[in-house]
Amino acid sequence: MTKVQIYDKAMCCSTGVCGPQVDPALAKFAADLDWLKSQGHDVARFNLAQAPAEFASNAHVQKMLAEEGVECLPLVIVDDRVVSRSEYPSRENLAMWTGTVMKPKATLPMASDSGCCGGNSGCC
């Protein structure tokens, strides 16, 4: 079992349904994490607005925030190693980092750095 931690930007929902337009990449990433969890991994996702304590208590995250600002988010940390920053990785990458075998199915993965209902979206 691998420990996977995601540190998100300040936003209100992980699928992005509350922005002016739903970002497919966010919906997809939420689904990918759900899948990763179903494969037996320890997945934890933290949102800056809702779980700032998690950001403050992780030295890696603190350092990256101090050096690069919030642009480094989302950060993906696998077993205490930063494997991805500023973008939502694909299911393939998540599988690779955690040594998970994927069933041969799959639609084309799309990486994106787009955000969702952060800021004053007026929704959440």
Place this chain on the structure above:
Amino acid sequence: MQFLNHPTRNLFFTGKGGVGKTSMACASAVQLADRGLRVLLVSTDPASNLDEVLGTPLAGEPTPIESVPNLFAMNLDPEVAAHEYRERMVGPYRGVLPDAAVRSMEEQFSGSCTLEIAAFDEFAKLLGDKQATSQFDHVVFDTAPTGHTLRLLTLPSAWTGYIDNNTTGTSCLGPLAGLQAQTLIYKQTVAALADADCTTLVLVTRPEPSAFREAARTSRELQELGVHNQHLIVNGVFKSQTPTDEIATAMSRRGDEAVAAMPAELAGLERSTVPLACSGLMGVDSLRRVGQTETSHSPAPLATRSHADFPAGLDSLMDELAAVGHGVILAMGKGGVGKTTVAAAVAVALAERGFDVHLSTTDPAAHVSATIAADELAGLSVGRIDPAQETADYTAEVMQTAGKDLDAEGKALLEEDLRSPCTEEIAVFRAFARAVSEGANRFVVLDTAPTGHTILLLDSALAYHREVTRQASQIPESVEKLLPRLRDPDFTRVLVVTLPEATPVHEAARLQQDLRRAEIEPFAWVINQSLAPLDVTDPTLRQRQHHELPFIQEVESTLATRVALVPWQNEPPTGLAGLRRIISAPSSLTH
């Protein structure tokens, strides 16, 4: 007021802005306190005028009202509550997390949800937590205008349901996340509202069809939430004492007709009828008399203005409104002031000048749509923004686009998030943006719009969105262009609609401030249903006329650059003929 014979611990007054719910709540609180009971009166209205009515400056905690022993009153200010809430969430991380991260958190906690949640949180403390109010025998809530209150009341169910059903822990709870520990209090709040031995919901309305419709909707929605102990106050019922006064007779008749035709769900409720007061209810003495048989009229003071002095009618605005040849006209204002009627009248007048006009209304009864369609006017089309329909369409669209490539689990997750309370707000916002975009080649007249506050939030949301995505194409063009269009005085004209009374004028002034913060300057104010320019002899109506004058004056001198005044109508302003009468100058309507 029969509900005062066996009063429950909590009395909850709701209704549209301007129906007199603050007066009714105050009157009830004063009358209970006069019996020696300890009473706490609470306003959750962001534009509370409780201070004004009671003649005592109030704060965020119970303040004794000197002239009424046993009565305490307080205002729950949602802005203050939101600020405190934001500080509670963000404050501990100042100097702990880098500044940029703290700023980003602050931004996320500036949304309208935070305001709602903070206001609700305050309210839940009083209603759900008996300890907080244990030293009082009764708590009287003078709530915010209906839509807002409903949201406050609906949210706990939505939230508790949401938290219960959310198995994945990735939900769209937004700022609520910080309050999950309080769900127990929210549950108790809902339970207290639904407990007939504990809470009475008092629906306040005026004897007018639109106010009855709104009250019926509130009643129905609250019944669905389990709030069954409801009482109806029909406030401002007028009986003409002067058969020779045509206007007084017509007003009596219109009120009687509205009462006779009230929706079935209201007709079944226990009801109190409160006569039309000669003037606004201000001060404790007048509150003590509410609901008691009265009223000896003092001699009616003479109106101090001649007819010629009053602002011109809506027709005075039409040339300027028509000049651009296309664009959006928004009738904005609080519920019950006649936005739909003003919007429909302007749409008719533009169509009759030969323009292509689309009238889009949120009027749930589709009343305007029906009356105009029956008459059929060339060049005018009528549409409707239906929140339920918009939400269903939006959900389906998201599932087909963002949900397209997801597996079954992913689809389920997305569907779950789409059930969040945010979705309807966004769906309606998009429908509004779409309607506005149609003003590029013709006239679009809308009877409602998001508040300036929402528009302001959109601005920062778009800026933020652009910054993080760097691909503006993700946002629908209609949303992207919405704010520039609303700010363009040659594209959008906002008509602020109000009544010549204290609460509606002050609420409209607040709305205007919100709009200005979003850099939208209202084009004109419309003072609707004014008795002032009419020839009346009935003593009550004479006093009402006199009572209107300072508010007309206030709008003219301090609030508006252009003012149109629409007189009270003998006949309900429906159908083409009725709407044409609205446009005519007041002088042509006096007898």
